[in-house]
Amino acid sequence: MVVKINNKDNNFYSYMGKMFGSRIIQRQTNDRIYDDNDKEWYIYVEDDRAVAFVSVVGNIIKNVYTIRDNYLLEILKQIKKEIKIGESIVPNIYKDIYTKAGFSINSMNTLKNFIMIYDK
Numbered sequence: 400m401v402v403k404i405n406n407k408d409n410n411f412y413s414y415m416g417k418m419f420g421s422r423i424i425q426r427q428t429n430d431r432i433y434d435d436n437d438k439e440w441y442i443y444v445e446d447d448r449a450v451a452f453v454s455v456v457g458n459i460i461k462n463v464y465t466i467r468d469n470y471l472l473e474i475l476k477q478i479k480k481e482i483k484i485g486e487s488i489v490p491n492i493y494k495d496i497y498t499k500a501g502f503s504i505n506s507m508n509t510l511k512n513f514i515m516i517y518d519k
Contacts, residue, residue: 401477402442406434414442414449424464428490429512432462441478443470453478460487460516468496475500479518486517 404411411434418424418432425431432454438461443451451465453474460478465471471493478484479501486505489497491514498504505515 400444401474402444404440404442405438406436406440411440414444415440415452418449418452418464427492428462428464430462430490432464435461438462441474443474445470455482455484458482458485460484460489463489463493465493465496468493471496472500475502484516484518486515488513488515 402414404414406412415434419434421432435456437456438454439456441453441455442449443465450467451470451474452462453460453471454462455478463471475496484502488510491510491512494504494514497514497516501519502516503519505517508514
């Protein structure tokens with residue numbers, strides 16, 4: 400189930416608390432995750448815990464993580480229904496999932512661990 404939440408919601412830290420500062424997530428995504436006030440979070444919840452997430456500010460994706468491809472795919476499809484995503488720099492390890500969700504990839508990418516995606 401995909402839940403949309405921000406850091407002002409009562410149950411935000413019960414879902415996301417363990418994600419912040421996680422070295423496992425940092426190693427996998429090459430990104431640090433922060434609970435900035437302006438972020439909206441789309442979280443895939445399974446057995447009452449977050450197993451995937453995407454944070455968005457305005458129309459830009461800021462953070463991405465998942466333990467299973469299908470969780471992230473469902474989140475990205477939900478986001479596409481609600482927001483037209485502008486150019487966003489995201490971890491390249493999920494490249495195939497971004498394209499399955501219907502995002503375009505900027506072919507001029509020069510970043511080592513990240514790619515730029517956007518809505519078609």
